[in-house]
Amino acid sequence: MSDNLISTNPINGKVNGVYPKATINEIKAAKIKAKQAFGLWRSSSLEDRIECIRRIKELLINDLEEIIQRVVADTGKVNLEALMSDILPTLEIIKYYEKNAKKILEPQKRKNSLLFFNHQSYVEYKPLGIVAIISPWNFPLQLSLVPAISALLAGNVVLLKPSEITPLVGNLIQEIVIKAKMPANLIQVLQGGADTGEQLIKAEPDKIFFTGSVVTGKKIMAKAAENLIPVELELGGKDPMIVFADANFNRAVEATVYGAFANTGQYCVSIERVYVEESIYNEFVSAVVARTNKLKVGSGLNSDIGAITYPKQLEVIKRHISDAVAKGAELMTEIKQQGNFFSPIVLKDVNHEMLVMQEETFGPVVAIMPFKGEIEAINLANDSDYGLNSSVWSNDLNKAKRVVNKLKVGNNYINDVLKNIGNPDLPFGGVKNSGIAKYHGPEGLHSFSIETAVSINKSRREKEFNFFPYSSKLYNLIKEFILINYSDISLAKKLKGMIKIIFAMIRGEDVR
Numbered sequence: 404m405s406d407n408l409i410s411t412n413p414i415n416g417k418v419n420g421v422y423p424k425a426t427i428n429e430i431k432a433a434k435i436k437a438k439q440a441f442g443l444w445r446s447s448s449l450e451d452r453i454e455c456i457r458r459i460k461e462l463l464i465n466d467l468e469e470i471i472q473r474v475v476a477d478t479g480k481v482n483l484e485a486l487m488s489d490i491l492p493t494l495e496i497i498k499y500y501e502k503n504a505k506k507i508l509e510p511q512k513r514k515n516s517l518l519f520f521n522h523q524s525y526v527e528y529k530p531l532g533i534v535a536i537i538s539p540w541n542f543p544l545q546l547s548l549v550p551a552i553s554a555l556l557a558g559n560v561v562l563l564k565p566s567e568i569t570p571l572v573g574n575l576i577q578e579i580v581i582k583a584k585m586p587a588n589l590i591q592v593l594q595g596g597a598d599t600g601e602q603l604i605k606a607e608p609d610k611i612f613f614t615g616s617v618v619t620g621k622k623i624m625a626k627a628a629e630n631l632i633p634v635e636l637e638l639g640g641k642d643p644m645i646v647f648a649d650a651n652f653n654r655a656v657e658a659t660v661y662g663a664f665a666n667t668g669q670y671c672v673s674i675e676r677v678y679v680e681e682s683i684y685n686e687f688v689s690a691v692v693a694r695t696n697k698l699k700v701g702s703g704l705n706s707d708i709g710a711i712t713y714p715k716q717l718e719v720i721k722r723h724i725s726d727a728v729a730k731g732a733e734l735m736t737e738i739k740q741q742g743n744f745f746s747p748i749v750l751k752d753v754n755h756e757m758l759v760m761q762e763e764t765f766g767p768v769v770a771i772m773p774f775k776g777e778i779e780a781i782n783l784a785n786d787s788d789y790g791l792n793s794s795v796w797s798n799d800l801n802k803a804k805r806v807v808n809k810l811k812v813g814n815n816y817i818n819d820v821l822k823n824i825g826n827p828d829l830p831f832g833g834v835k836n837s838g839i840a841k842y843h844g845p846e847g848l849h850s851f852s853i854e855t856a857v858s859i860n861k862s863r864r865e866k867e868f869n870f871f872p873y874s875s876k877l878y879n880l881i882k883e884f885i886l887i888n889y890s891d892i893s894l895a896k897k898l899k900g901m902i903k904i905i906f907a908m909i910r911g912e913d914v915r
């Protein structure tokens with residue numbers, strides 16, 4: 404492993420800072436410290452845990468401008484994007500869990516079927532232990548803090564490996580944790596790249612929560628499988644938007660431009676494929692192009708489109724555009740590049756042979772094609788290896804609901820884009836190559852818990868009906884139970900038979 408990570412400002416190329424990578428010995432030591440911290444934290448009250456999380460919330464609010472400056476310097480995004488998409492959803496989820504964690508984590512009563520008539524049953528949620536969180540660069544604060552906070556609330560401790568592309572924010576998170584005066588070693592930040600991530604998995608945490616690319620997700624799952632470590636994988640997307648002719652036209656145009664280009668298209672849920680009903684197709688594309696041409700590329704408070712955070716991503720972006728054009732797509736906006744700033748691109752008349760409709764572009768590119776009718780729209784949207792989010796546009800809500808019901812994705816938004824992922828009460832996670840994970844909402848705390856089923860038999864009799872010895876009498880009784888309980892006979896017959904059987908079961912030993 405080399406020793407340092409360098410944070411470079413994508414806006415001006417200046418070095419923000421140099422941060423040491425965690426060594427193998429430091430990772431091993433962190434695991435030992437995490438184990439000790441877990442010993443205390445696991446038995447802490449939920450009130451104490453919430454109090455810690457609240458201190459993080461206060462720091463985010465008190466140091467808001469300073470935090471935004473650092474996120475911007477590390478990622479090159481525009482300030483509003485850091486405020487609205489990194490800080491705001493983090494605060495939203497903290498507030499939600501402050502209010503709801505108790506109810507989500509308390510034992511949940513479960514029903515008992517006839518066979519368990521004298522039982523009490525419930526599910527309880529217990530901490531897993533050490534959770535390794537490995538995060539990406541596109542929302543380096545939110546995508547590290549939200550899973551970390553969720554894991555802590557569920558009673559776990561965290562080893563966090565932020566992205567090597569944004570080590571300034573990794574360092575910022577460590578500072579926030581120290582400033583929040585949380586008990587020692589609840590969140591330990593281990594800076595580094597893929598090799599550090601690999602070492603972290605080798606250290607055998609009790610769970611891995613990963614957000615990043617499909618390629619890395621598969622590697623992590625394979626490594627985790629060696630020790631059967633449970634994983635949550637939040638992976639990439641190639642999200643479709645379907646616009647029916649009866650949609651609110653202007654709103655859908657604005658949403659296409661926003662959904663495709665917000666955060667310079669570096670959202671896992673960016674709108675990358677747009678399917679527009681044939682009758683409005685040309686008019687729609689023209690309106691999207693006109694709106695796109697008004698976007699301001701730059702930095703600061705009055706620009707819409709910031710820099711590309713990871714310069715290597717520009718290669719993917721350019722490859723997708725040139726492949727599409729070579730295969731017959733029409734380039735509707737001008738390609739302009741200055742340093743890491745890249746102009747937003749609209750492609751018309753694309754098809755599914757093109758890379759831009761198959762692979763995640765993760766940049767300011769939107770590809771649009773027409774469709775005829777509901778079924779074709781569904782088929783086109785589903786013709787993808789990914790299944791993260793979708794956006795469906797129609798003024799006929801029944802039609803929109805019918806369509807989303809047929810889409811193979813983890814999340815759907817009707818008549819809006821992107822921000823459904825910020826609703827703290829809704830679970831978030833993809834299907835297909837977009838991953839296997841759930842967080843946010845009640846699922847977001849249960850994902851970080853051992854879900855344990857508890858059954859209490861309240862009987863004081865010496866024997867249960869199923870205990871030994873076996874006999875033909877017991878055989879016949881169970882057979883009668885099956886015939887009566889699971890077949891379609893009259894209610895009167897059912898009741899009569901059941902009363903007899905239940906008495907026999909209660910008597911237990913008399914059955915034999």
Ligand code: NAD
Pocket residue numbers: 537538539540541542546564565566567595596597598599600601604614615616617618619620622623636637638639640670671672763765791833837838
């Ligand atoms: P990436 O997969 O390159 O890296 C993500 C993290 O994994 C980094 O911290 C990296 O150092 C680490 N890593 C890389 N190789 C590793 C290995 N072999 N073992 C352990 N850790 C390893 O992804 P990225 O480029 O940082 O992020 C962009 C991707 O993340 C896009 O595909 C985007 O769609 C996806 N993403 C998904 C979501 C979601 O919620 N589904 C959210 C944001 C981003």
